Amino acid sequence: AVERFHQVVESRHDYARDWKARTGGKVLGYFCTYVPEEILYAAGILPVRILGSHEPQDVSERHIYTMYCPFSRDCLAQGLKGRYDYLDGVVTAHSCIHIRQAFGSWLLHLPVSYSHYISMPAKPRDPAAVPYLKAELALFRRSLEDWTGRAIPESDIDRAIEVYDDNRRLMRQIYELRRAESPPLSGAEAMEMVLSSMLSDKEEHNGWLAQALREFPRGEGGRSGIRLMLIGSEDDDTELIRLIESMGGLVVIDDHCTGSRYFWNRVLRGKDPLSSIADRYLHKPACPAKDYQERTRWPHIMGLVGEYGVQGVVFIQQKFCDPHEFDIPPLMDLLRRSGVPSLHLEVDVTVPAGQFKTRIEAFLEMLEPGLD
Amino acid sequence: MARADYETRPLDCWPKVKELRLNYYREIATARQEGKLVVTGGADAPTALLAGLGDYVHLSGEPYGATVGSDPQLSQQCLEETEARGFAMDMCSYMRNYWGSMYLNRYFFGGEFPRPDFCFQMHICDTHGKWWQVVSEHFGVPYFAVDFPVMARGEREDIRREYLVAQFHGAVEWLERVSGREYNDELLIEAVKNECWSSALWTEIMALNKAVPAPLDQKSIFSLFVPLVLFREKKESVDFHRVLLDEVKDRVAGGIAALATERCRLLDDVQPPWYFLKLYRYLEQYGAVVVASWYSVFLFGNPGEQPDGTWGRALHPEERGMPLRTRDDALRALAQWLLEMPVYDLHYLPQSKNEITLRLAREWHTDGAIMHLNRGCEIACMGTMETRLALLKEGIPVMTYESDMADKRQFDEAKVYDQLDSFMENLGMTKL
Ligand code: SF4
Numbered sequence: 166a167v168e169r170f171h172q173v174v175e176s177r178h179d180y181a182r183d184w185k186a187r188t189g190g191k192v193l194g195y196f197c198t199y200v201p202e203e204i205l206y207a208a209g210i211l212p213v214r215i216l217g218s219h220e221p222q223d224v225s226e227r228h229i230y231t232m233y234c235p236f237s238r239d240c241l242a243q244g245l246k247g248r249y250d251y252l253d254g255v256v257t258a259h260s261c262i263h264i265r266q267a268f269g270s271w272l273l274h275l276p277v278s279y280s281h282y283i284s285m286p287a288k289p290r291d292p293a294a295v296p297y298l299k300a301e302l303a304l305f306r307r308s309l310e311d312w313t314g315r316a317i318p319e320s321d322i323d324r325a326i327e328v329y330d331d332n333r334r335l336m337r338q339i340y341e342l343r344r345a346e347s348p349p350l351s352g353a354e355a356m357e358m359v360l361s362s363m364l365s366d367k368e369e370h371n372g373w374l375a376q377a378l379r380e381f382p383r384g385e386g387g388r389s390g391i392r393l394m395l396i397g398s399e400d401d402d403t404e405l406i407r408l409i410e411s412m413g414g415l416v417v418i419d420d421h422c423t424g425s426r427y428f429w430n431r432v433l434r435g436k437d438p439l440s441s442i443a444d445r446y447l448h449k450p451a452c453p454a455k456d457y458q459e460r461t462r463w464p465h466i467m468g469l470v471g472e473y474g475v476q477g478v479v480f481i482q483q484k485f486c487d488p489h490e491f492d493i494p495p496l497m498d499l500l501r502r503s504g505v506p507s508l509h510l511e512v513d514v515t516v517p518a519g520q521f522k523t524r525i526e527a528f529l530e531m532l533e534p535g536l537d
Numbered sequence: 538m539a540r541a542d543y544e545t546r547p548l549d550c551w552p553k554v555k556e557l558r559l560n561y562y563r564e565i566a567t568a569r570q571e572g573k574l575v576v577t578g579g580a581d582a583p584t585a586l587l588a589g590l591g592d593y594v595h596l597s598g599e600p601y602g603a604t605v606g607s608d609p610q611l612s613q614q615c616l617e618e619t620e621a622r623g624f625a626m627d628m629c630s631y632m633r634n635y636w637g638s639m640y641l642n643r644y645f646f647g648g649e650f651p652r653p654d655f656c657f658q659m660h661i662c663d664t665h666g667k668w669w670q671v672v673s674e675h676f677g678v679p680y681f682a683v684d685f686p687v688m689a690r691g692e693r694e695d696i697r698r699e700y701l702v703a704q705f706h707g708a709v710e711w712l713e714r715v716s717g718r719e720y721n722d723e724l725l726i727e728a729v730k731n732e733c734w735s736s737a738l739w740t741e742i743m744a745l746n747k748a749v750p751a752p753l754d755q756k757s758i759f760s761l762f763v764p765l766v767l768f769r770e771k772k773e774s775v776d777f778h779r780v781l782l783d784e785v786k787d788r789v790a791g792g793i794a795a796l797a798t799e800r801c802r803l804l805d806d807v808q809p810p811w812y813f814l815k816l817y818r819y820l821e822q823y824g825a826v827v828v829a830s831w832y833s834v835f836l837f838g839n840p841g842e843q844p845d846g847t848w849g850r851a852l853h854p855e856e857r858g859m860p861l862r863t864r865d866d867a868l869r870a871l872a873q874w875l876l877e878m879p880v881y882d883l884h885y886l887p888q889s890k891n892e893i894t895l896r897l898a899r900e901w902h903t904d905g906a907i908m909h910l911n912r913g914c915e916i917a918c919m920g921t922m923e924t925r926l927a928l929l930k931e932g933i934p935v936m937t938y939e940s941d942m943a944d945k946r947q948f949d950e951a952k953v954y955d956q957l958d959s960f961m962e963n964l965g966m967t968k969l
């Protein structure tokens with residue numbers, strides 16, 4: 166199953182095209198994990214996250230100012246290069262300005278038959294946020310109904326919630342295995358598991374997850390290495406993680422939107438489905454852009470550090486990513502005061518990860534003196 | 538000596554605006570001794586809501602950061618102080634100047650940095666909410682931010698209004714609680730009226746700059762802008778705008794120009810490099826005057842559609858007959874006003890920025906546009922590159938230059954002069 170995750174990530178466009186051919190359904194690209202995919206799924210649509218390709222590109226510069234994060238520019242570049250020509254539409258939810266401009270430029274230059282902007286509250290814990298987001302989700306649902314020409318009954322939303330929550334529960338179960346002394350999967354494999362979930366039909370993905378759970382070795386025979394946590398901006402750079410893991414590190418947990426933040430919490434039922442979905446997205450482990458006045462990230466992250474036996478933290482920050490630039494210095498400080506060293510890497514998606522080798526080596530050496 | 542085509546003279550209200558600005562900053566320094574509440578937050582904070590608490594001052598972060606940034610020596614110390622704490626150089630430079638001044642405990646206008654009783658803010662760009670999180674932690678004081686739902690004017694207005702009004706009510710309750718003061722709705726209502734009048738009158742003044750010759754130039758506009766940005770909810774601001782409006786109307790009627798040799802009219806876009814305002818004087822050598830920018834016209838402006846299809850000013854809530862008797866009335870009127878302001882469209886998608894900029898270029902009769910790729914403010918540059926393409930497509934020549942509005946350290950002055958020269962040459966202009 167782990168191999169399957171890898172394949173889907175590698176051939177994401179083929180997967181989506183094939184899905185379309187198989188099902189005759191529509192495929193929609195989304196730019197941010199605050200998009201409530203359940204509603205799309207309930208409409209019979211396959212949501213796939215738009216990601217970059219990590220290749221140097223020169224097509225987005227005319228459209229997005231170069232001080233915008235390389236990830237947002239890389240996403241647009243994929244569209245401009247025609248890699249996403251199978252998409253029937255695009256959707257985003259308010260998260261940061263960088264990705265919003267990528268969405269806007271996409272609409273200007275890549276005509277799609279459907280697009281939608283969800284005004285996701287930036288202060289999720291305000292009491293006004295729940296009714297507002299619920300109203301936004303109702304509009305989103307109606308716009309999809311208008312576009313597809315078919316109603317989305319509540320029972321379909323309920324069923325989508327079930328499928329999505331199964332996916333979250335299974336991924337969380339697999340993440341829990343990484344608390345063990347020798348976890349059955351590497352950090353790169355775990356990231357591919359999450360990425361593949363963003364790129365494939367959840368029902369199918371659930372089958373692979375269940376299979377993976379059966380296949381993983383228990384107890385001895387797993388991975389070993391210096392236990393690391395990854396924290397930071399959008400990061401789907403499995404090459405960088407492989408590099409870290411090839412040098413003696415082992416990523417056991419993360420706080421990334423391409424990792425745990427994507428699936429950590431489930432939909433708590435008890436309200437009508439749209440309110441329950443709104444609650445879920447407002448209470449998911451926060452992106453720093455949405456973590457003010459109070460800080461909810463600190464206790465969450467420190468909890469993970471303890472539970473997963475983290476020895477050191479690697480911050481992976483997209484260059485120019487303002488939201489993370491706010492949180493990294495005080496968080497590094499908090500970790501230091503708690504006796505957890507950290508390393509800060511500023512990445513440009515299109516720059517090869519090899520440049521960080523020396524710094525990673527020095528960091529790992531510091532965590533375990535005498536490491537070869 | 539170049540031939541003057543128009544009559545020109547300095548503005549009569551110039552000394553008044555200077556005085557108002559200085560008083561504002563001095564009042565902040567002495568506010569605590571005088572028993573006033575000291576509040577800090579962004580220029581966008583809904584300060585009208587503070588009015589219900591009685592005497593207060595609000596140190597507005599962005600103008601303060603710009604003020605520090607205009608003094609390269611102090612600015613450098615402030616920026617370095619912020620960077621020493623690990624914060625990145627590409628973050629908002631107003632904020633980095635403000636933080637540095639706070640960390641150094643040095644107030645630009647003398648004495649210690651004013652210690653706030655609490656922070657009060659509105660979140661629009663990715664920076665707003667986080668800026669005062671750090672400030673409130675530094676001083677150990679409470680903090681409230683209203684989340685503004687950015688979108689295009691008119692879009693989903695009902696639900697966005699309800700969202701804002703609900704948050705405003707929450708804010709008022711919070712303000713009462715943290716200040717321990719009783720809330721006076723009458724004062725709130727007055728402040729909302731003042732805020733809308735300041736904004737309406739300002740937009741009307743800016744629309745007068747469509748006249749040829751332009752009665753105002755961009756550099757002066759930045760100074761005249763101060764009451765609107767700093768204390769638009771106060772009566773002094775409305776009074777000032779009424780006087781300024783009369784004066785600018787007189788200038789238009791009398792053909793009094795900002796630049797006697799106006800031959801070329803330009804549009805620019807965002808905050809300027811505050812340490813390099815001589816850019817505008819340099820353009821004057823070519824007979825070029827910057828007559829508008831979305832930043833100066835619309836940062837706090839609200840245009841109304843005129844019968845002839847052009848932009849003027851929006852009608853004040855009182856002129857629309859909106860009820861303004863209760864707290865809820867006032868909060869609704871304010872929310873509605875804010876939702877009508879194009880500044881949030883400009884922050885939304887490049888599509889909206891294109892539409893607004895093209896309209897400004899046409900209605901203000903401009904011959905070209907200068908766009909500032911301002912590294913210091915990410916939202917200001919949202920869509921700039923797309924808008925450049927849109928202007929070019931309409932046959933409007935565009936020049937872009939890079940700098941940072943309040944961090945001079947990497948500024949290449951010679952390069953910008955070169956760019957200005959070749960742009961003016963392309964426009965067929967020569968130095969007078
Ligand atoms: S990496 Fe940061 S700046 Fe880029 S899209 Fe994500 S949150 Fe926004």
Ligand code: SF4
Binds near residue numbers: 630631632663664913
């Ligand atoms: S980044 Fe720009 S919009 Fe945001 S606080 Fe700074 S100056 Fe204001």
